[in-house]
Amino acid sequence: MGETKTQEWRRLCAEYPDMSPFVLLKISMVWHGARLSAAALARLQAPDYRFASDEPFEIAFTGRTEADDEAPRPVMPGGVLLRDATYVYINWGETYDDPYVIDYDPAAGEFTLREPACGTIAADGDAAPADAREGLVDVIGFTPRPALYDFMTGAGTPADALADARAQKLILTAYRRCEFWREGRQCRFCALFTRRGVDPEVPCAEIAEVVRAALAEPGRYSQLYVSGGSDMGGEPAFSREQDRYGRVLAAMGETFSGRFACQLMAPAYDADALARIVGQTGVTSYSPNLEAWGAEQFGRLCPGKQAHVGYDEWLRRTADAVGVLGRGNVYTQLVGGAELAGEGAVPSVDDALARNAEACEWFAERGVTCLSVIWRPHRRSVLGWVPMPPIDYYVRLAREFHAVRARHGLVAFEDDYKACGNHPDSDLERCDLPVWQGLARQDVSPEADEAGALPLGERSGRVRVPLVSHAIAAAVASAGELGVGMPGVAPDTLVVSVAEDRSDLGAGLAHALWFGEPVELWLPREEGGAERVTCRVWRCDIVGPVFSAALARARSVRPTAEVASAWELRPLSRELVSSAPDACAPSRAPRPELHLDNPLLH
Numbered sequence: 001m002g003e004t005k006t007q008e009w010r011r012l013c014a015e016y017p018d019m020s021p022f023v024l025l026k027i028s029m030v031w032h033g034a035r036l037s038a039a040a041l042a043r044l045q046a047p048d049y050r051f052a053s054d055e056p057f058e059i060a061f062t063g064r065t066e067a068d069d070e071a072p073r074p075v076m077p078g079g080v081l082l083r084d085a086t087y088v089y090i091n092w093g094e095t096y097d098d099p100y101v102i103d104y105d106p107a108a109g110e111f112t113l114r115e116p117a118c119g120t121i122a123a124d125g126d127a128a129p130a131d132a133r134e135g136l137v138d139v140i141g142f143t144p145r146p147a148l149y150d151f152m153t154g155a156g157t158p159a160d161a162l163a164d165a166r167a168q169k170l171i172l173t174a175y176r177r178c179e180f181w182r183e184g185r186q187c188r189f190c191a192l193f194t195r196r197g198v199d200p201e202v203p204c205a206e207i208a209e210v211v212r213a214a215l216a217e218p219g220r221y222s223q224l225y226v227s228g229g230s231d232m233g234g235e236p237a238f239s240r241e242q243d244r245y246g247r248v249l250a251a252m253g254e255t256f257s258g259r260f261a262c263q264l265m266a267p268a269y270d271a272d273a274l275a276r277i278v279g280q281t282g283v284t285s286y287s288p289n290l291e292a293w294g295a296e297q298f299g300r301l302c303p304g305k306q307a308h309v310g311y312d313e314w315l316r317r318t319a320d321a322v323g324v325l326g327r328g329n330v331y332t333q334l335v336g337g338a339e340l341a342g343e344g345a346v347p348s349v350d351d352a353l354a355r356n357a358e359a360c361e362w363f364a365e366r367g368v369t370c371l372s373v374i375w376r377p378h379r380r381s382v383l384g385w386v387p388m389p390p391i392d393y394y395v396r397l398a399r400e401f402h403a404v405r406a407r408h409g410l411v412a413f414e415d416d417y418k419a420c421g422n423h424p425d426s427d428l429e430r431c432d433l434p435v436w437q438g439l440a441r442q443d444v445s446p447e448a449d450e451a452g453a454l455p456l457g458e459r460s461g462r463v464r465v466p467l468v469s470h471a472i473a474a475a476v477a478s479a480g481e482l483g484v485g486m487p488g489v490a491p492d493t494l495v496v497s498v499a500e501d502r503s504d505l506g507a508g509l510a511h512a513l514w515f516g517e518p519v520e521l522w523l524p525r526e527e528g529g530a531e532r533v534t535c536r537v538w539r540c541d542i543v544g545p546v547f548s549a550a551l552a553r554a555r556s557v558r559p560t561a562e563v564a565s566a567w568e569l570r571p572l573s574r575e576l577v578s579s580a581p582d583a584c585a586p587s588r589a590p591r592p593e594l595h596l597d598n599p600l601l602h
Contacts, residue, residue: 004115005032005100005115005137006115006135006137008028008391009021009024009025009028009137012024012027012392012395019398019399020084020086020427020514021514022083022084022086022427022514023086023427023428024395025082025137026082026086026087026424027374027391027394027398027424028391029080029088029100029113030088030090030374030376031388031391031394032097032098032099032100033094033097033099033100034080034090034099034100034101034113035099035100035101035102035120035121035124035126036077036102036124036125037101037102037103037104037125037126037127037128038126038127038128039127039128039132040102040103040104040111040128041124041125042104043104044074044075044142045074047145048144048145049078049142049144049145050075050145051075051076051077051078051145051149051160052075052078052149052160052164052165074125076124077092077142077143078143078145078165078166079143079166079167079421080102080140080141080143081140081141081142082138082140082141083138083140083538083539083540084430084510084513084514084539085539085540085541085542086417086421086427087143087417087418087420087421088421089421089422091376092124094376095379095385098119099120100113100114100120100137101113101116101121101135102114103128103132105133108487108488109486109488110139110487110488112133112136112137112138112139112140113136113137113138113140114134114135114136115135116130116134117134117135118130139488141539141544143165143166143167143543144543144544146165146217146220147216147220148163148165148170148210148213148214148217148220151209151210151213153205153206153209153210154205154206154209155203155205157206159210159213159214162202162210163210163214165214165220165221166420166421167418167421167542168220168222168223168418168419168542168543168595169221169222169223169418169420170211170214170221170224170225171225171227172202172207172210172211172225172226172227172248173226173227173228174201174202174207174227174228174244174248175201175202175228175229175231175241176198176201176202176228177229177231178190178229179229179230179231179232179233179304180229180232180303180304181229185303185304186303186304187301187302187303187304187305188301188303188338188381188383189301189335189338189375189377189378189381189382189383191379191380191381200229202248204248204251205251207251207252208251208252208255211224211251211255212255214596215255215596216597217597218548218551218552218597219547219548219551219563219595219597220543220595220597221595221596221597222261222418222419222593222594222595222596223262223263223414223419224252224261224263224596225262225263225419225420226245226248226249226252226262226264226265227264227265230304230308232267232304232308237308237309238269238273238308242273242276245264245266245277246276246280246281249262249264249281249282250280250281252281252282253281255602256596256602257601257602258282258601259282259283260284260596261419261594261596262281262283262285263283263284263331263415263419264283264286264287265286265288265289266286266287266288267288267305267308268313268317268318268321269288269317269321270320271317271320271321271323271324274321274324274325275324278324278325284325284329285325285329285330285331285413285414286321286325286329286330286331287330287331287332287333287415288317288318288321288330288332289331289332290314290315290332290333290334291305291335292334292335292338292339293334293355293356293358293359294311294355295311295312296344297339297344297346297355298311298314299311300342300344301335301338301339318332318363319363319366319368321368322367322368326367327367327410328367328369328411328413329413330367330368330369331368331369331371331412331415332369332370332371333370333371333372333373333423334356334359334370334371334372334373335373335375336356336372336374336375336389336393337352337375337388337389337394338375338383339352340389341375341383341386342383349389349390352393353393353396353397353400356372356397356400356401357401357404360372360400360401360404360405361404364405364408365408367410369412370404370405371401371412371422371423371425371426372397372398372401372423372424372425373423374394374422375388376388394424398425398427398428399428401425402429405425406432409435409439411429411439411502411590412426412429413590413591417430418501418542418565430501430506430507431467431510431511431514432507433467433504433507433587436502436503436507436589436590439590440590441588441590442590442591445600447560447600448592448594449592450558450560451558451560451592451598451600452499452500452562452588452589452592452593452594453499453585453588454473454474454586460476460523460524461473461474461475461476461521461522461523461524462474462521462580462581462583463476463508463519463520463521463522464519464520464521464581465504465509465511465512466511466517466519467507467511468504468505468508470581470582470584471580471582471584472504472505472508472583472584473583473584473585474496474497474498474586475496475497475499475553476494476495476496476497476523477495477497477550477553478491478493478494478495479491479493479494479495479546479568480492482495482546482549482550482553484545484546484549486545489545489568493538493568493569494533494535494568494569494571495546495566495567495568496566496567496569497551497554497563498563498564498565498566498586499554499562499563499586499593500562500564500586500589500592501564501565501589501593502589502590502591502593503586503587503588503589504586504587505586505587506564506565506586509540509567512537513538513539513540518534518535518572519537520532520535521533521535521569522577525576529576529577529578530576530577530578530579530580531574531575531576531577532575532576532580533569533573533574534571534572534573534574535570535572536569536570536572537568537569538568538569539567539568540565540566540567541565541567541568542564542565542566546566546568547563547565549566550563550566551563551566551595559599560599560600562593562594562595562598564593
């Protein structure tokens with residue numbers, strides 16, 4: 001009998017002890033898939049989780065039945081959030097061979113990731129066997145429903161038909177059709193835009209309305225992202241698309257006073273065309289995704305891109321884009337595993353890994369951040385439903401890409417764990433303190449610099465975390481003090497607010513959660529002395545009630561204050577001590593970490 005999924009995950013954790021167990025679990029979940037039990041699916045229909053009723057990328061999933069009057073189709077949820085806030089995108093409704101079961105434990109008020117001893121369930125919405133914690137892998141969460149999804153544009157379009165919300169990222173689609181499909185030259189792994197019958201072009205006025213409505217929810221988004229199907233119309237090719245993106249990005253930026261965290265994912269444009277878009281809009285990063293390394297694989301897997309741009313030209317334009325946007329602000333990705341599928345595939349896993357590492361190195365030398373994404377076979381794609389490479393391939397790929405970029409001092413500022421979530425290699429950056437410290441801090445206004453600083457009134461807390469020898473001053477409050485009352489969060493849970501994730505405090509808390517190391521807190525007492533509390537770091541919140549309460553508390557002191565993440569700590573022991581250790585303020589991130597609703601951006 002082969003390994004169970006849980007045994008496989010634990011083996012990977014033992015073989016790669018320097019990698020986050022949560023990133024390894026993410027890879028495992030994407031590789032094996034997951035299905036929702038009846039209890040989980042029912043809980044996800046409640047107002048706090050009920051997600052989009054439409055699919056903004058026009059993907060047709062085999063396992064999702066259409067709604068009818070007698071049996072309305074349940075709404076599929078947003079992405080999974082692991083306890084460290086790692087985002088996991090699951091193709092809900094797809095057919096999997098041996099997926100995990102996601103269940104709901106009403107007694108604890110928690111979603112559970114399970115591998116039942118008697119096996120998986122046949123389809124989403126089936127009753128899960130045994131108790132909700134039998135075969136427990138871990139407790140998990142889901143991306144909560146954004147307030148935006150209650151909004152309808154002036155033209156009567158529901159916002160969830162125009163935008164996809166992740167934990168901290170709003171994805172907008174400018175063109176809901178890929179013209180490569182019309183030519184039969186679509187990327188061979190792709191299943192986007194496989195539904196038909198929609199007007200492809202989204203009006204700019206509606207996009208502007210959606211952005212304004214989204215920013216009404218405090219702290220909900222730290223990045224906007226726009227993409228769409230390829231449209232090579234015009235002379236030269238893609239000029240019609242370039243003009244469209246210029247209009248769309250300008251509409252998205254109407255509410256901002258200057259540049260704002262915004263990524264354009266589009267074909268590789270020449271430097272002049274890209275410079276026009278950047279000069280006329282607030283876009284800050286650009287991602288012309290190569291998808292496959294090597295001229296032969298690129299032509300085989302991306303025939304439309306090959307026909308209308310070409311491999312060598314795509315590389316040249318991507319490298320030239322660094323001259324427009326700056327080092328580290330140009331991204332590309334490789335669809336890991338697709339090169340091993342179909343006729344003409346790369347012959348072996350080791351060969352594929354070597355080629356992809358060469359690609360990441362080539363781009364890094366030119367200041368381009370190259371990321372990997374896990375390829376999931378899809379029945380609507382040309383490659384179809386074929387076996388994936390072994391899971392170890394994806395682990396090694398993520399580890400190598402992360403290492404290459406770290407050596408070159410490249411940080412995925414706009415494709416990290418909260419701004420995207422598709423890339424296991426960028427999820428691994430959360431403890432890269434030496435890399436961040438090697439980068440000069442970006443020049444910003446004094447007001448923007450102050451937004452990420454610890455408020456003077458909150459310097460009473462002291463925290464000692466792994467990776468750092470000294471104590472760090474921190475904003476600490478109990479869940480009760482924050483007014484958070486919800487299942488799974490006891491009133492005595494201590495919440496540490498981190499103003500910037502890429503700080504010694506953020507890295508130390510992530511390391512403690514990843515590897516189960518305790519942290520120490522010193523809390524001042526009114527009568528003198530302090531209480532020393534040894535804690536287990538339980539969960540990182542970047543969205544939801546705990547995060548929102550921590551942000552509201554910070555902004556009640558200073559309206560422009562920021563909380564990048566809120567960390568739930570469960571006390572293990574407490575003792576009274578005469579004094580707390582001296583502490584330093586948290587180190588500063590290379591760039592400010594502002595939410596898009598921050599008044600400083602408007």
